[in-house]
Amino acid sequence: xxxxxxxxxxxxxxxxxxxxxxxxxxxxxxxxxxxxxxxxxxxxxxxxxxxxxxxxxxxxxxxxxxxxxxxxxxxxxxxxxxxxxxxxxxxxxxxxxxxxxxxxxxxxxxxxxxxxxxxxxxxxxxxxxxxxxxxxxxxxxxxxxxxxxxxxxxxxxxxxxxxxxxxxxxxxxxxxxxxxxxxxxxxxxxxxxxxxxxxxxxxxxxxxxxxxxxxxxxxxxxxxxxxxxxxxxxxxxxxxxxxxxxxxxxxxxxxxxxxxxxxxx
Amino acid sequence: xxxxxxxxxxxxxxxxxxxxxxxxxxxxxxxxxxxxxxxxxxxxxxxxxxxxxxxxxxxxxxxxxxxxxxxxxxxxxxxxxxxxxxxxxxxxxxxxxxxxxxxxxxxxxxxxxxxxxxxxxxxxxxxx
Numbered sequence: 001x002x003x004x005x006x007x008x009x010x011x012x013x014x015x016x017x018x019x020x021x022x023x024x025x026x027x028x029x030x031x032x033x034x035x036x037x038x039x040x041x042x043x044x045x046x047x048x049x050x051x052x053x054x055x056x057x058x059x060x061x062x063x064x065x066x067x068x069x070x071x072x073x074x075x076x077x078x079x080x081x082x083x084x085x086x087x088x089x090x091x092x093x094x095x096x097x098x099x100x101x102x103x104x105x106x107x108x109x110x111x112x113x114x115x116x117x118x119x120x121x122x123x124x125x126x127x128x129x130x131x132x133x134x135x136x137x138x139x140x141x142x143x144x145x146x147x148x149x150x151x152x153x154x155x156x157x158x159x160x161x162x163x164x165x166x167x168x169x170x171x172x173x174x175x176x177x178x179x180x181x182x183x184x185x186x187x188x189x190x191x192x193x194x195x196x197x198x199x200x201x202x203x204x205x206x207x208x209x210x211x212x213x214x215x216x217x218x219x220x221x222x223x224x225x226x227x228x229x230x231x232x233x234x235x236x237x238x239x240x241x242x243x244x245x246x247x248x249x250x251x252x253x254x255x256x257x258x259x260x261x262x263x264x265x
Numbered sequence: 266x267x268x269x270x271x272x273x274x275x276x277x278x279x280x281x282x283x284x285x286x287x288x289x290x291x292x293x294x295x296x297x298x299x300x301x302x303x304x305x306x307x308x309x310x311x312x313x314x315x316x317x318x319x320x321x322x323x324x325x326x327x328x329x330x331x332x333x334x335x336x337x338x339x340x341x342x343x344x345x346x347x348x349x350x351x352x353x354x355x356x357x358x359x360x361x362x363x364x365x366x367x368x369x370x371x372x373x374x375x376x377x378x379x380x381x382x383x384x385x386x387x388x389x390x391x392x393x
Contacts, residue, residue: 077388155336156386190386191357196385200305211341 131258
């Protein structure tokens with residue numbers, strides 16, 4: 001029999017035409033993406049399973065606290081929002097790391113006759129990078145998420161400013177940008193972005209510094225060595241040694257969030 | 266036709282309004298195509314992370330991917346087509362060479378009336 005009949009020819013022609021027409025569209029969709037993916041390589045990230053911080057309350061001084069807060073806020077372009085008369089505007093204040101009194105940091109541990117020195121001492125408090133972070137659970141857009149190395153990270157590009165995370169966090173570690181923060185930043189650090197109106201921000205354990213092999217800004221600024229940073233999963237790390245040698249408190253552990261900032265007594 | 270006078274006048278006015286953009290721009294030349302200027306530093310280095318044509322058409326997708334890789338996957342380095350490595354950072358890598366946002370980025374963005382919100386947060390280098 002001689003080749004194709006008319007019906008079959010039309011069928012094949014139709015399917016071929018569809019295929020030809022779809023090719024540029026498919027190329028556009030997948031071609032480029034595959035190319036970009038192919039060019040990436042796993043970078044040498046400083047690895048850890050659970051980053052944690054240990055605050056040695058015996059070593060921590062007021063000067064340390066001041067330097068740590070200043071270094072952190074300068075590095076990350078954290079605005080210093082004040083009222084016109086210069087007083088702190090607590091409702092709009094933005095803080096990544098700050099000082100707190102003992103009875104506020106450890107409400108379950110404070111009692112009337114608590115060690116006077118401890119009671120007077122300012123403590124450094126920051127995001128606890130919890131093992132089971134409530135802020136991550138409540139975030140509707142996954143703007144805040146738990147990284148593999150334990151850091152509770154913020155993706156500012158995704159934050160819609162719903163502030164569920166602020167309600168979820170029992171430590172008050174999150175701040176909301178009620179307005180454009182830029183006018184309140186004394187000196188812009190050109191190496192780090194600012195935030196914009198309508199997003200929540202908090203400490204990121206200096207994930208960008210860690211990836212370069214540097215310690216977090218606050219740890220570096222604390223010259224007395226009161227802040228120690230390391231990997232909890234590594235039994236030889238300094239944090240593990242300190243924790244095995246001395247008694248440590250965590251903030252509100254009864255809530256089951258598994259905070260990863262430890263306070264050596 | 267009832268009220269033909271009113272209807273016809275209305276139609277003429279309506280047509281006039283509808284074609285207003287054409288009348289208004291009649292005889293005017295199209296706005297000049299943008300010519301983004303390379304900064305001195307970019308000129309000296311002479312090449313971007315990808316070939317020029319690709320950067321022209323795909324820089325937004327590349328930036329998107331950089332953002333996801335950096336923020337969500339914690340990856341830092343980008344290996345370019347020629348094997349060179351770059352920090353995945355708009356602010357510290359791209360804008361380091363292209364330190365003339367007004368003459369470079371804004372040229373085409375303004376022409377095509379797109380307003381990317383990159384610089385709501387990312388700090389643009391000071392214009393010289």
